Amino acid sequence: MGTTQLEAVQEPKYWHLKTVLIDALDSEFEVGEILPNERDLAARFGVARATLRQALEQLELEGRLQRRRGVGTTVAPPRMGVAVGPSANVWPGAGRDAWHTIGCVEAVAPAPIAAVLGTAADEAVHTIHRERVMQGQPVATELLYVPAASVPGLSPMLTPASHAPAVLRELHTLELDGEDRAVELGSARAEDAKHLDRLPGAPVLVVTSRYFAGGRVAAASVATYRADTCRLTFGDSGTVEVTHHQAEGRRAS
Incomplete structure (x- = not known):
């Protein structure tokens, strides 16, 4: 230099x-x-x-x-593509879903999510924590919120290991009417930063999705992607794609 x-x-x-x-x-x-x-x-x-x-x-x-x-x-390193969703109108966890489930709890949803779901401010919803890892690197972390009204046939006798699979199975019995997504730039919360191996406050891309069934929002998710290594592209199909850096690659370009 x-x-x-x-x-x-x-x-x-x-x-x-x-x-x-x-x-x-x-x-x-x-x-x-x-x-x-x-x-x-x-x-x-x-x-x-x-x-x-x-x-x-x-x-x-x-x-x-x-x-x-x-x-x-x-x-x-250079970047590689990671699709946000496998295709339009598919429930989370269905088909060739690339997310890995970490766990599931019943907890009160954040106020903006409760408003989207139409649940009471103090109503607990099934909250599934999922993550995506590619080539050993964290790509994104997600919280999927499912209200009890969307999974009425769920057994009350659930173990921690069976909770998330049971919620997803019950959710998949509903006919999905459609979905939409919104993308915005945000800052990593402490918990998200830990899962993404970033510092709190680091720039992130937040993808909020709504899933519709029976004329209402049956589930919602908030996925957080590392903004320093991700970009969004929109193909002919309208599917959002996120790209992140490969662990190996050629000279920086």
């Missing part, structure tokens, strides 16, 4: 520095390689460390870099 003069640039210094760093990542660094420390980088580019941090944070948000605990800042 050579020293670059940024004083005459009209755009913010950190933004121009970001483009300079991208060129360096493409030409001088391999995927997974650790970058020099901030002091050395700031000296090479003739910028303040605060400016450098802004540029590095932007590159991390865009998925070019990864900050790993106990390692440092490394060059991120």
